[in-house]
Amino acid sequence: MKTIVYSETGDPSVLHLVERPVTEPGAGEVRVRIVVSGVNPTDWKSRRGAGAGEALTFADVVPNQDGAGFVDAVGAGVSNVAVGDRVWLALAAYQRADSGTAQELAVLPAERVFLLPSPASFDQGASLGVPAITAYRALTVAEDGPRRLHLGALDGKIVLVAGGAGAVGHAAIQLACWAGATVITTVSGPAKAALASAAGAHHVLIYTDSDAAADIRAIAPDGVDLIVEVSPAQNSELDLAVIRNRGSIAVYANNGGDRMTLDVRKHFSLNVRYQFVLLYTVGIEVVQQAAASINEALVDGALAVGTDAGLPLHRFDLAHTADAHALVESGVTGKVLIDVAAG
Template sequence: MRQVVITEFGDPSVLELVEAPAPQPGAGEVLVTVHSAGVNPIDYKTRSGQGFVASVIGDRLPWVPGFEVAGTIEALGDGVNGWQVGDPVVGMIGFPRAGGGYADKALVRADELCRVPDGLALEEVGGVPLAALTAWQGLFTHLALQPDQKVLILGGAGGVGHFAVQFAAQHGAHVMTTGSGANEDFLHQLGADDVINYEAEDVHDVCYGLDAVLDLVGGEAGKAALSTLGDHGKLVTAPTVTADAIRKAADERGLQAAGYVVEPDTEQLEEILALLGRGDVNLHVSAAYPLADAAAAHRRQEEGHVRGKLILQP
């Protein structure tokens, strides 16, 4: 089998495509032939040594990145019930220590997987789990978003953001989001009511009294968005590197803000897959790369302004 490994923390050149023996599934595990694996900002941040995942895998290099895959089951370990060889599956896998998605075969815990609904392409749906769950949990677990509330989503055109805009719109919220002028039409098509062109406008000049802010950008943008909150509003921020600074800024102003880290959840993922299967929500794939071009995918992700998701197709 082929897999991409991080040999040391650094720039994309530390990603190396290697041959490795195909693993045998142990108790409660399955071996998945990977058709698609999502590329996410957490992958390049980990590769460069940033963030909480890097802090827990530093003594385990070389390490295979990738926390979301779709494919077919190739082999079953002992004690696995409810799955058969050949079943189409998708899941958020190996989070946060094991990883393993950047490969043509992945060893996965059976309880991390969901069945892929008919009509969804295995060659793309691997780009869904981590990104969509990050959006879902930010909106509904941490912000407890209600219909008719006003929510601002920072970075609505990205991998997590384009799911968040759709989820919030489907939920009946009034959706405001930031994006470039080039993405304005795209964001309206996703369901955004108002698009703030960050190249020409500041959010605090056009938004105020909001119930909720989902910050997918972090840093100074996250801090600036605090000024849009109403008296009882709340901001949650996904980028872990700047979460503490944003919480501190909120505390100083008597506002509510919290950081969060996505967690695997197959029940939530099944709800998301049902929306995708009905066509109520769509995955937008900006580009697909073979495993050998994982470094190119990382460079593209790090440049920013990716519309939707980048994926690997082993």
């Protein structure tokens, strides 16, 4: 079978297409015939490591955490999926050498494999994983918010999504709207504003055009309930200016810097909660709970992808996985997908 591997850290040129034998799933494992593989920033960051030429934990690694396809075989004790099922994957490559989705057949733990509802496409399935589960977690950490998302779970809540044109921001807008929230998002320009509007955001603000804090307060005079934050170092003052008493700020990335300065007394006075979100260490129970709610949203028609839904798709074939990684690394807006096999 055709497989992409890398044996040292570095730029996209370390990715190579090789032929490997098909392996059988062990107990608790599933073999999935990958139709579409999704590429995330975490995939190129793992590939680059701290610097070029580093040794890996394994002799070589198959990249890409997200994907969708058909169940091809199951090992002993697997009951959540069956051969022939359409599925989507999450954390496929986490702590495993050869389970990434940049290959024709991936063997991975069954607990990371989820049924793909019939209304959803493989493109949608491959676009879930890291972005959608991260967004789900960010939307369920507030002190007085829901522990899980469902229709009506965020009724009456006002959610601010920083960077609504990014993949996580896009998923956060869609999930928050599906759950009943009023969604405000901030973006850097008109093109991204159009995408955030297409995703369903009720209020889209270009933060370079005016006083973003005043604009947000005009929409939410008492402050916003929850902020989904991608750039805490840059936005800490804005977040403090618009968060309500006992509001929560969920941080899932460090765009714009690794350190932020907080006014302790002002945060004290508002009882603000900061919650940091990293998918890899959040626990498989949270991942599975998120997957269940995400599937409910898919059945209800949420989490659409494509330009009309606010998330442009950029496609490559498996042999050009290096180009796909390079495009994600360049900061392209939208979702990069790799077509591995016919659906």
